[in-house]
Amino acid sequence: MTLLSVENLGVAYPTRRGNVQAVTGANLMVEPGQIHGLVGESGAGKSTLGAAIMGLIDAPGGITDGRIHLRDQSIGGLDKAAMQALRGAKISMIFQDPLTALNPLLTVGDQIVETIRQHLDLREDEARGKAIALLDRVGIGDADERIDQYPHQFSGGMRQRVVIALALCSEPDVIIADEPTTALDVSIQAQILDLVRELAREQQVGVILITHDMGVIAEITDVVTVMYRGQVVETGPTAKVLGNPDHDYTRALISAVPPPNRKMHRFELISYGGGLPKVNIDELSGGWTAPLSDGPLIVAQSLTKLFVQKRSLIPSRRRYFTAVDDVSFDIRAGEVFGLVGESGSGKSTIARMIAALYSLDGGSVHFDGEAVDRGSSATMLNSYRRQIQMIFQDPFSSLNPRMRVDAIIAEPLRHLSDLSGDEVTRRVDALLEGVGLGSAAGRRFPHEFSGGQRQRISVARALATRPRFLICDEPTSALDVSVQAQILNILKDLQEQLNLTMLFISHDLPVVRQMCDRVGVLRNGKLVELADTETLFEAPQHAYTKELLRLMPRFRTG
Template sequence: MASLSRNVAVSILSVQHLTTQLRRQGQWNTVVDDVSFAIGANETVAVVGESGSGKSVTALSIMGLLPERTSKVSGRVLLDGADLLSFDEKQMQALRGEKIGMIFQEPMTSLNPVLTVGRQIAETLIRHRGLSRAQAKTQTIQLLDRVRIPAAARRFNEFPHELSGGMLQRVMIAMALACRPRLLIADEPTTALDVTIQAQILDLIKELQREENMGVLFITHDMGVVAEIADRTVVMFRSKALESGPTEDIFENSTQNYTRALLAAVPQLGSMAGMAHPTAFPIIDIATGATVPARESSDTVMPGKPVLKVDNLVTRFEIRSGLFGKIMGRVHAVENVSFSLQPGETLALVGESGCGKSTTGRSVLRLVEATSGSIEVAGEDVRAMPKRLLDAKRRTMQMIFQDPFSSLNPRMRIGEAIAEPLLSHGLETPAMARHRVTELLERVGLGADMAQRFPHEFSGGQRQRVAIARALALNPNLIVADEAVSALDVSVKAQVVNLMLELQERLKLAYLFISHDMAVVERVSHRVAVMYLGEIVEIGPRAEIFGNPQHPYTKKLLAAVPIADPKRRHLRRAVGNDEIRSPVRPADFIPPTRQYFEPTPGHVVQVPGAEWAA
């Protein structure tokens, strides 16, 4: 913390010995323990750590947003020399929005769903700047235009549910910057966003910071994002600031095992060069500093009859309106998709939200009904099966969902949740099912005693292991993993990916791995299919897709991936500002006939249409 004393005099924000306690079940627990840092003008300080480290509570303590009855905050929080911890609620209300702006992680829960986005931004200007409604509307439209929201005047009157995630996050940035604050606090503002939208938001924050000379406190668990945006970094672990310093020093010269473990777990594009097969993440033991090196899987792909064969799959959803439910249009979620999957192989489906990758996975398992095409699992046509045969067939194909907490019954013990498919299919007696549950828990790295716990008693990574154990219960040949590691902290993500690779090698599982995280996909996949607007625009071996991308959309996805190298922080990237287009089409729409070419054997690329012209 040597830099703290030098910077206090010129700092916008100086946090000194901040300690925060929260009361739970009558006990006071320290969740932020003696944390200090400072932020200067036009400087970005990242507070990085995993869930539960105390980083978000640090931001809420600075903003005075913790409930008074169940929290105690001590230390000093100086904004331009004034101690915010001495302010009462009325003074803090005047400060929030005017001197300090905040961008929250989930804009949909931060915005009022019954008010237009324009009105919500205008309220800030009316309250803090005393503008009339007409003046506030004019300035709000200017703000929306400034954060690069197209058709800003029209968007003023739209409600939150009418905007995409990327546009909503831009609205939150416009609201936070409405009164030109001295300090911007961004709490995980890109965690839920696709990689291209994330790159746009990071570039936007950096550009607006330069224009306003703001200080930025950026809270994240993604070390790739830290390298992209932060001048200095504070690493938090179990409520303490483990180390802090210039970001380049943290990345290159860290002496803390925890920081080194975070950095080792960051998937980096290009790290798989020369690797023929999927490769586990290197893992660093936080206690000892010992490294378990990355291990390349053996060749698990078994040639012959495919586990899954999809031909010309089309899934559309009708949009009806009027008294008689006339079809007004259709959502073309999946359009003419074909691929196959061998035993022991991982095919990754990648693309932005709305591209149709999750609908493809759900169509394969008939969780949604396809419009046309064929889906063969082990040579049998799934679409033609009656329900009785489909239920039996589902024993061989299982799904791991993105959010294990919502896919587990909160009132059912973990052991019961894992045993349920065994008992409902009549495969085991209750006694044998309990024995099988123990075996499955141990296989995914959990103790047998955990069978008696409820979902809320587990961490996110442990719940995802439970979801994997439940998927394995019926000895499937095919697992559809729908964003199975997207919501996990970086080191937990590495552990779960390593577990999936280990299980694949041992059990010859075939994975349909659905993700928007290109760096993780590079590490786990044998082949990759890139989807855009319901269509596969490029498919081929992993080395070809990452080493020789041909389609403009594939190149765009790869260009947007944050690179964990602070030396590249000041480079400007041409990531574009466009959103993925809507898949809604008129009722009489006929999809165009697509042309394809094959630059190398097995690498198939859709000829870009007029929409990709420069």
């Protein structure tokens, strides 16, 4: 019997300019014990659909038509009180970010016990016993001790387990998991997905797994529904949809996913529902290319960085945390050098040390034969910074929201070059044309652009001073796959045609495989393996690299 069915559901948000239809005519069926994937890019309406099933659409939005049935009961049009009784009891939810989903001021036990007692008629001590059993069930050791700890005393993966325990409090029939592993490292992601699969099988819970990650979909779901701009475009068994998609959009989506098992020259971009602005390298560079040189452009030797963990007036009582521990590598001119590792492994710290944003606590950085660090003379640092530029992860916070786009791109020119005002304007216009936004975009503000467009602005800003060396710190982690494919293609084109040297930092192994010539693997601040990309992926030497590759969600195409 079908556990949950959604028929022809529509959700709309009224705004000043009329209704915005977030979801239209959506259908969805979930069987007991089934994991149903809901995939799509941002704005596809997948989270809205999940919230509609929970009855958690934020006012003033609401369900405009359609029906939702849980077993035989219609739940679409229930009033507030009835819906609240159902929430948690029959349907629960797992949130994306375990760091923000738990109340920081209450112990884990308080939050679980309160939820259990809300739904089941238990005494305080019985509920506590059940809470301990639940924590134990989701794989938290020493549950009877850890129940009295606060959320900040748990690691990210452990917190997500607590969130799952909370979702299980009332023995629900359906769990809606909204991007449950997006904020986690691959090793933790694998554990959490295993746990979800186990729970679905054992307790015959129907799971709706909302994600943008095709790897996760391929790994764990039985059935998948693809959404695009509020509409379901395709639904069917996972193997069928991913292997032989019927709809053009599904095909476009799949082609944009970087394959982990082979290196491609460029991503095949299938345009769907909107053209792709073309990048014009000649315009972007004005005919300029980075000078070629033999030998390494960057030599990093025994880099070490300590962060103070415990302050004290007495030096011997201070405690430090070694973020980067004796890391050495060099980057040849014209090469893309990748650094991979899980969060906290020191990737970004190394990038900032090379960019002379952090001081070195040990070791040295040489650029084109000259030593650079934070203490170098101002003229030296200026000329160095003209030649290196950074592209950051989050295109939302790395552009100043109060500055116009042309001012953002002109800023490095104003400070690091001696171009006149007219020349700066001409250069900025050419850069904007070059990244495919058009020079008119310069008169607008960052919030008027989408994530992918903003990352194009970041690229234009980084190239303004005509650098030789580009540091890309997770440049596509915050983007949808189709946009990621565009940006990666742009970076690749730039690097090849302008002879740029690149340090490419990512936690996403398939992306690294597509982009990099050589890769270094970091763990806890130490470089554990350094090899050519193909060698590393085909014949990893270090146990940790093997483990990372094994845990990577597999999604094979072609």
